[in-house]
Amino acid sequence: MQHDTSPHTVEVGGRKHKAQTASAVLCYSRMLFFQINPTFQRFDCKVFLTDALRYTGGAPERVMIDNTHVVVLRGTGREMIPVPEMEAFAERFGFRFVAHQIGNANRSARVERPFSFIENNFLAGRTFASWAELNSQARQWCDKVNATYKKHIRAVPRELFAIERMHLKPLPAWIPEVYRLHQRTVDVEGYVSVNSIRYSVPVPWIGHRVEIRETRDKIEIEMDARHIVTHARAVTPLSQRVTLAAHRPPRGEGVKRDPHPEEKAIVEAAPETALYVAALKQKGRKVVALALRQLLRLLREYPREPFLAAVREAAQYGLYDLDRLERMILRRVARDYFLLLDTDSDSHD
Secondary structure, eight states: OOEEEEEEEEETTTEEEEEEEEEEETTTTTTEEEEEEOOOOOOHHHHHHHHHHHHSSSSSSSSOOOOOTEEEEEEOHHHHHHHHHHHHHHHEEEEEEEETTTTOOOHIIIIHHHHHHHHHIIITTTOOOHHHHHHHHHHHHHHHTTSSSSSSTTTTTHHHHHHHHHGGBBBSSOOOOOOEEEEEOOOOOOOETTEEEEEEOOOOGOOEEEEEEOOOEEEEEEETTTTTEEEEOOSTTTTOOEEOGSSSTTTOOOOOOOOOHHHHHHHHHHHGGGGHHHHHHHHHHHHHHHHHOOOOHHHHOOOHHHHHHHHHHHHHHHHOHHHHHHHHHHHHHHHHHHHOOOOHHHOOO
16 A cells, blocks of 8 residues: 655635645555545544545555655655654554655656546546535545456456455454544634634633544534533634534623633722722723733732722822832831831830
């Protein structure tokens, strides 16, 4: 089995996209299997190879690849060392990755020819509503091609493969779904971003940390074991929003947001400062979040009475410079809590 990628321009959903074609060819019987995606990363490579192995019903001893950084950690040809993640994936199915020698003339005949065949016979004149439809049609086309008589091998690939399949290693009894994990914080609009595409979550999740499990077809967003949201995975176009109707408040209600946590903590601990906090948010020169955070620190670090007295005086004169407010607190603390004894008078006594 050989694996490589080749760039093409594909029309999907009325737009032209640059795409990568991943192709698997069982060398002796010329069985063909391929997928086309807008990107080709390690996640895409593992999805493709898993589907290819399921299609053939067994695993070969080696998978021949180009010297692609998706699989290669370092080295080329026989000296190639695969990325540990991809090496572990290969061990699951019992095969190993082998890279072509650079400049190997046999590569053009064995690997590049299927891509030319796909581009000129499958892609020519076709448009697709989605990437899922594209790859569904690709599999149907592979079934047709693999069942067609080939003059250059004087046989039908599927018939030859029936004999060669006995030499493949059986697949594991259970093949886990390929996935990758992301950690995100829900933004103020109730979305999380995965691969430049934003997916909605319930409004109460705003500000919470979530774990995202991305598979070939789904995006699962989990805040905890009882709160999970599932979206159909979108691939293109980028920067779009995928929104479930249940995640938007009824029309006219808008999004109700809780007060800033620092503001809430300040007002609960010192209700007397409520008017000053409200004015600080409007007239302060610092970013509101940073100003509230600093004011909360002053409340927690200094004695309550000097803090409240300084706030009252600052409110009276319209002072919202928190660095100056802190100096006012320190003067009161020094005056009220750190009274120094007169050493001269003590010595005369």
